[in-house]
Amino acid sequence: MTQSVTITVNGITETHEVEPRLLLIHYIRDVRGLTGPHIGCETSLCGACTMEVNGKAVKSCSLFTVQADGASITTIEGLAIDGKLHKMQEAFWNEHGAQCGFCTPGMIMTTKQLLDRNPNPTETDIRHGIEGNLCRCTGYQHIVKAVQAAAAVKA
Amino acid sequence: MATTTIIKKHEPSIGKRLRRKEDPRLITGTATYVEDLQMPGMHYAMVVRSPHGAANIKSIDTSAAAAMPGVAAIFTGKDILHIAGVPCGASLPGLRVPDHKILAQDRVYFVGHPVAVVVATDKYVARDAADAIEVDYDVLQAVADPEKALAPGAPAVHPQWPDNTAFTFHQEGGDIEKAFKEADVIVKERIVSQRLIPSAMEPRGVVASWHAAEKSLTLYTSTQVPHLVRTLIAQMLGIDENRVRVVAPEVGGGFGSKLNVYAEEALMSFVSMKIGKPVKWIESRRENFLTTIHGRGHVDYYEVAAKKDGTILGIKVKLIQDLGSYHQLLTPAIPTLSVLMLPGLYRSKNMSADIIGVFTNCVPTDAYRGAGRPEATHGIERMVDILAAELKMDPAEIRLKNFIRNEEFPFPTATGLIYDTGDYAAPLRKALETVNYTELRKEQAEARKQGRLMGIGICTYGEICAMGPSPATPAGGWESATVKIEPSGKVTVMTGVSPHGQGEETTFSQIAADALGIDVEDILVQHGDTAIVQYGIGTFGSRATAVGGAALHFALQEIITKIKKFGAMLLETEDITYSDGQCTCNKTGKSISIKEIAGAAYRAMKLPANTEPGLVATYFWEPPNFTFPFGAHIMVSEVEKETGNISIKRYVAIDDCGNVLNPLIVDGQVHGGVAQGLGQALWEQAVYDDNGQLVTGEFTDYTMPRAHMMPWIESGHTVTPTPVNPLGVKGVGEAGTIGASPAAVNSVVDALSPLGVRHIDMPMTPEKIWKLVNGRNA
Numbered sequence: 001m002t003q004s005v006t007i008t009v010n011g012i013t014e015t016h017e018v019e020p021r022l023l024l025i026h027y028i029r030d031v032r033g034l035t036g037p038h039i040g041c042e043t044s045l046c047g048a049c050t051m052e053v054n055g056k057a058v059k060s061c062s063l064f065t066v067q068a069d070g071a072s073i074t075t076i077e078g079l080a081i082d083g084k085l086h087k088m089q090e091a092f093w094n095e096h097g098a099q100c101g102f103c104t105p106g107m108i109m110t111t112k113q114l115l116d117r118n119p120n121p122t123e124t125d126i127r128h129g130i131e132g133n134l135c136r137c138t139g140y141q142h143i144v145k146a147v148q149a150a151a152a153v154k155a
Numbered sequence: 156m157a158t159t160t161i162i163k164k165h166e167p168s169i170g171k172r173l174r175r176k177e178d179p180r181l182i183t184g185t186a187t188y189v190e191d192l193q194m195p196g197m198h199y200a201m202v203v204r205s206p207h208g209a210a211n212i213k214s215i216d217t218s219a220a221a222a223m224p225g226v227a228a229i230f231t232g233k234d235i236l237h238i239a240g241v242p243c244g245a246s247l248p249g250l251r252v253p254d255h256k257i258l259a260q261d262r263v264y265f266v267g268h269p270v271a272v273v274v275a276t277d278k279y280v281a282r283d284a285a286d287a288i289e290v291d292y293d294v295l296q297a298v299a300d301p302e303k304a305l306a307p308g309a310p311a312v313h314p315q316w317p318d319n320t321a322f323t324f325h326q327e328g329g330d331i332e333k334a335f336k337e338a339d340v341i342v343k344e345r346i347v348s349q350r351l352i353p354s355a356m357e358p359r360g361v362v363a364s365w366h367a368a369e370k371s372l373t374l375y376t377s378t379q380v381p382h383l384v385r386t387l388i389a390q391m392l393g394i395d396e397n398r399v400r401v402v403a404p405e406v407g408g409g410f411g412s413k414l415n416v417y418a419e420e421a422l423m424s425f426v427s428m429k430i431g432k433p434v435k436w437i438e439s440r441r442e443n444f445l446t447t448i449h450g451r452g453h454v455d456y457y458e459v460a461a462k463k464d465g466t467i468l469g470i471k472v473k474l475i476q477d478l479g480s481y482h483q484l485l486t487p488a489i490p491t492l493s494v495l496m497l498p499g500l501y502r503s504k505n506m507s508a509d510i511i512g513v514f515t516n517c518v519p520t521d522a523y524r525g526a527g528r529p530e531a532t533h534g535i536e537r538m539v540d541i542l543a544a545e546l547k548m549d550p551a552e553i554r555l556k557n558f559i560r561n562e563e564f565p566f567p568t569a570t571g572l573i574y575d576t577g578d579y580a581a582p583l584r585k586a587l588e589t590v591n592y593t594e595l596r597k598e599q600a601e602a603r604k605q606g607r608l609m610g611i612g613i614c615t616y617g618e619i620c621a622m623g624p625s626p627a628t629p630a631g632g633w634e635s636a637t638v639k640i641e642p643s644g645k646v647t648v649m650t651g652v653s654p655h656g657q658g659e660e661t662t663f664s665q666i667a668a669d670a671l672g673i674d675v676e677d678i679l680v681q682h683g684d685t686a687i688v689q690y691g692i693g694t695f696g697s698r699a700t701a702v703g704g705a706a707l708h709f710a711l712q713e714i715i716t717k718i719k720k721f722g723a724m725l726l727e728t729e730d731i732t733y734s735d736g737q738c739t740c741n742k743t744g745k746s747i748s749i750k751e752i753a754g755a756a757y758r759a760m761k762l763p764a765n766t767e768p769g770l771v772a773t774y775f776w777e778p779p780n781f782t783f784p785f786g787a788h789i790m791v792s793e794v795e796k797e798t799g800n801i802s803i804k805r806y807v808a809i810d811d812c813g814n815v816l817n818p819l820i821v822d823g824q825v826h827g828g829v830a831q832g833l834g835q836a837l838w839e840q841a842v843y844d845d846n847g848q849l850v851t852g853e854f855t856d857y858t859m860p861r862a863h864m865m866p867w868i869e870s871g872h873t874v875t876p877t878p879v880n881p882l883g884v885k886g887v888g889e890a891g892t893i894g895a896s897p898a899a900v901n902s903v904v905d906a907l908s909p910l911g912v913r914h915i916d917m918p919m920t921p922e923k924i925w926k927l928v929n930g931r932n933a
Contacts, residue, residue, distance in 0.1 A: 019279065026278075035191035036184020038407070040356050041440040045854035048356060076184030089182040093174050096819045099827060100656030101181030102356040102407030108182060127863040134854065136356050136408050137656050139830030139891075140862040142823055 005069040009034065010078030018065045024058075025049040027065040028075060036076035036105045040134065047133030050106035051075045057113040059106075059132070076105035079112070087153045088112045088146070097146035099137030107133050111147045120151060165672035165735045168665040172819040173675065175661045177654075186405040189360035189377050190437045197362075198227055199278040200426055200436040201285035202419065203271040204445065205263035208297030208516035208847015209310065212261055212270065212290060220273055220287040225280035228430050229288065230422075231271045232258040238425060239391040241418050241481065244629035245488035250322045253313050253514075255481040257391075257418040257425070263292070264312060264480035265516050266847055267445030269418055274426050274434055297516035297847035301477040302454055304513050312480055312514035321478055321512040322487055326494050328569030329505035334469030338460035342541050347916040348453040348530040348896075350477060350841035351834075352857055353523045357407020358438035359447055363423040367431060371398040376420050379409040379653055380693030383630055385685045387416045392424055403683035406655030410831070411522035412447050413655070414695040415484045444852045449841050450523020452477035453490070453530045459538045460505075465546055465553040469505030470497055472534065476512050479519035485526075486519050487512050488629060492527030492619065498568045499535040500579045500617045500785060501557040506569035516847040522695065524831050525889045529896060532616045533917075536897030540613075540904065541913055550613045550901065551587055555580055558615075572619065574783045581873040582809040583615050583787040589807045589869060590789050603909055608794040608928070609804075612902025613787065616894045620886030621782040621879065622696030633777040634698070635691045636707035638667065638714045640770035642757040644750030646671065646678045651691010652703035653683045657888060658820040659699050665816055666704055666882070670711040672735040673749060689773055697784070697886025700816065705880035706776035713772035720763040721752045721770075782877045782885035786810035788829075788894035790902040799925025801837065801903055803866035808894060811873045813885035821887050825870045828891020834860045835892075836899035840918050858918075 002017040009032050016031055023042075028034050028051065037060060040048035044062040051060050052074040079086040088108050091097065098104040107130065114121060114129035121129065126147045127140070135143065180186040217229045241255040259270045271288055275281040296310040303309055304319040311317040335341065362375040372394055378384050381401040389396035406413065419436055427434045438447070458471040476490040494508040543553040558579040559566050566574040595611055602609040623632040635651035648667050652659060664678040671678075681687055691703070715733055722738025723731045730741040739746040752770075755761075759768040791805040808825055815821050838858035842850040851857040876883030896917060903919050904912055912927055 021279070029191075034184070035187070038188070038357070039190065039437075040358070041854055043440065043853060043855075046356065046440075076182075080183060085182070092182050093178045096175065096823045098175075098178055098181045099658070099823055100356065100408040101177070101186055101405065102188065104181050105184040123867070124863075127865070131861045131863045134356065134859055134861065136354055136410070136831075136859065137827045138823060139826030139828075139860075139868065140865050141826045141868055144862065 003066050005065055007068055008072040010074060020064065020066050022065045024060040024063040024065050024068050028060060034075050034077050038102055038105060040102065047110060048103050048106040050109040050133065052109060052113070057110050076108060079108065086112065088115070088150045091146040091150035095142050095146040095149050097138065097143045103133060103135045107135065107143060114147065115151055121147065167669050168675050169669050169816050171817065173661060173665065173817055174819065175658050176664060177658065177660045188357055188405045188407055189362055189375050192362045192375055192435070194364060194433040196432045198274045198276060198430060198432045198434050199281045200272055200274045200423060200434050201281040202269045202436070203273065203285050203288050203290065205259065205266060205268040205270055207263060207292055207294050208266050208299060209295040210263050210292035211295065212259060212263065213293050214291045215271060216289040217271065220284040223280065223284050223287065225276045226284045227274050227276065228426065229271060229273045230258070230426065232256065232260045235425060238421055242387050242416055242484065243482035243486065244484045245482065245486065247322050247324055247487055250487055251316055253481055257422045265518050266849055267442065267518060269422070272422055272426060274430060299515050299517050299843035299845060299847045301475050301513040301515055304515050305511065312516055316514065319514045321514055324491060324510040326570065327507040328571065329469070331469050331471060331505045331507040334505035335460045338468055339463040340545055341458060341460050342538065342545050343458045344538060344541055344914050346455045346457055346534045346537055348451040348533055349917055350452040350520065351450045351523055351839050352444055352841050353410045353412035353447065353450055354859055355408030355410055355412055358440060358443040359413065359417065359419065360437040361420055361423045362433060362435045363427040364433040365424070365427040365431065369398065372424055373400045373402065374420065374424055375402045375404055377406050377413055378403045379413045379655060379695055381653055381683055381685050382651065382690050383693060384416055384420060388421055388424060391421045400686040403653050409655050410524040411450065411526055411695060414522050414693065415448060440854065441852060444857065445849055446518055448483050448519050448521035449479070450520060451530055452520040455534050457534050457538050459542055461542055463546060465548050465556050467501050467503045467557050469503055471507045472497065474508060474510045476510060477515050477517065477520055478512050479515055479517040481519050483519040483521045485629060486521045489520065489522060489527045493531040495570045495572060495619055496528045496531035496617070497535065497570055499532065500559060500615055502559050504569045517843050524828065524892045526696065528618055528889065529832065529893045532893050533897050536614045536616065537900060537914065540901045544908065544913060551583060551592065554583060554613065554615050573780060575780055575877050575879050576875055577783065577785055578873065578875050579615065579785055582785065582811050585871060585873060586787040586789045586807050586809040589871065590791060590805060595791065608796065608906040610792045610902040610904070610906025612790045612792070612898045612900065612905055614894050614897035614901060615787045617783055617785045618697065618890060618893055619781045620697035620784055620889070621701030621778055622698045623781045624778055631692055633692065633775055634703040634706045635689050635773065635775045636703065636710040637689055637771065637773040638710045640714060640749065640753045642753055644748065644753045646673065648678060648680045648707060649688045650680060650682050650703050650707060651688060652694045652699040654694055654699060657694065657699055657824070658817070662700055662816045662820060663704060663707055666707050667711060670708070670715065671749065697888040701782050701880055701884050701886045702776065702778050704882050704884060705778065706774050708881050709776055710772045710774035713774060714770060717766065717770060717772065718749065718752055720766050721756050722747055724761065724763045725752065725755055778879060780879045782813065782879050784810065784812045784885040784887065784890055786890055786894055788898040790898040792902040792906055794903060794906045794924055794928065796928050799921035799928060801919060801924060806866040806868050808868055808870045808891060809873060810887060810890045811875050812887035812890060813876045814874060814883040815872060816884065822870055824887045825891045826868050828889060829868050829895045830860050830865055832892040832895020833865070833899055836896040836917050836919060838918050
């Protein structure tokens, strides 16, 4: 049994027949071929699969694809426009916010939303804003600095 | 062709906070990890695992699963008898080594033990089929605690060894009996370094692809040691090693957990050979917790003998190592590293250590960030504080009193090491100044008057890094590098280390750029593919830059010698200097660029005498010694009586890792290391129940630090370059982890010392602290 879904990802709309149980992260990675969002736990605890669904940062392992029927999704691959990095990507690069890089796409999508909602966050705001995203490499300090640096860039 | 044009003066890149060259692919989501690989005809594997800590397998019924559409094959223990067991690289006298088959035979030994593998055209189908495989078990009593496993009458993990003892090991130096006889004071404590789960954010994963016509195997695997995996997988499967290509693509963290050869790497290779298709297996987080190696797992009994002025005379330890059910690559070797590290930074030459390696019905322990050294440092640094408390001495003062003096280097330790160089007081003094120690103690006295529980914890640690001289390592401790100047003058570096977050694409570019006097952007660093890179050892033990970077240094020296031969020929002179990417005749001032030289070296119209065409140099460097970084960490904390909550007021990390190539990257290594050390001190613990069930089997229960739990880390350095390698670098990957747990526990014990607390085992959960505070007050 499959179900038809029409989903826009990074501006491209496609229709596919999917199993109702197909997780959104698997649809994005396996059907749409976008492997930027990662799978770190499949239980919504690590945040590596975070992407924007209808403007909200969402852990895509906790949604079925059919729940996203009709949605507009932005993944990490859709963040840079015409090759120009989003200021959060640039800040992660400048501040060494990534080490192994596995949590990075989810972390960038979460911190982008954090700044969208709160353009001048305190250190505490930032730390609480990313507490749903696990990183094992950085101790979070350079990620905090990256968010502070991005906040200082008023685009 | 020779010109007098001066190419732009090269700006040294070493020491600069250069942003990383690896990052563009990471921040745009375009890096390729194992799970991102797709191949035509790809099949997906799921492993059926034991739900029991100990059980006999009565029967396995695969019929329902085999009948499911899309299922290509199912294999069980009887199918893999011809494949050699998972190898243990450690050798110790009398070591008992269980046969570690890649699928269980008639008995399972830990929860997660692989019992069967099912492979299907779709991963959802593979999961359904795995669920449909019926395994009938006769459940046996497990034993999951190492001390319980040693008790008489304990269930035998391996029936052939009823005492559950894999090995015992004794090492001593100096005259320990005399030291204890002459002591004014002897302090004793039982100190636990609990089991930890490394938890790299990328779980393990394998894509195996067998090419029958060529009898060759390509194995993509998330590993820290691709060449080692190639050698050992070839042996296990009986394939010619030169026909095995191992690729470590982007690897999402390792921390030692991917310094191994795992059953699934051989199993998926076997499956691909059987079905003739590429096979992908990706570990779930649950599997990662259950089946990827754990770290630590010590119960240590320490005794320290001292004079009443605080002079340490000798250290004794009985070390019980929880090995788990099998030996992975280095399992039994890890506690021997603890023993080597036992003297810490202190002058005492009297030491005695006994290790008991114990089998339990748990997943094996092995190298996790620090690998044996954090356990030893935690023990020593706790004991020094306990001794200071006993003698009513200041913890900084007792350390300064016992440090090895600067003029005593190179210092032969009681454990047979030669410490290369050190200035141990320097980072401690810098850390004390940073926190304004004298004022801080006054502040603490004031807080205590108000009834507040404020603590100051000091740790001064040493490390054994740059693993290491080959005779002291299980698999060779050298490293390799190749430098190729391409015909265009662009430079390719191929390193035998296998970075997975440490940033060597950047730091090695810096080393090459500065040696060659060219731009960092003109250099490409390749690694992690055995078909591209010459044999190498890999990334672990804080060795990549200190050993692999040194190999690169020597390869660069060789290539520069060759560049100069071509340059001299082309400029028709013997009197030549190489700098800033060009050869210059010292007499005429005429120059020729590396690009022109490379073109001529490959065109080979004319060659210098006794010189082959091309510009390639490979160097295998054998280090003469380990390096021994050191440092001082201070944590200031306050304990909330009502909740048992510990708030970290300040965290200062002063590390001496020798010369710093890229301070941005070094800071990142320290921060991450401290996070893992604080994780152990405060939150993390792998808990098995008496049946061998892993209670902390998900991120819900295993409390890995999140951003809001971490303090701001004030990091700094002292710089004592090592003479062991030409770069003067010592390694920094593990420093933070080693320094953090003792600083944290010493801080909280100091906070609770007015209540009579002298030791707390990790993790210092609020519940544990609350009980200590309120139990004593009640």
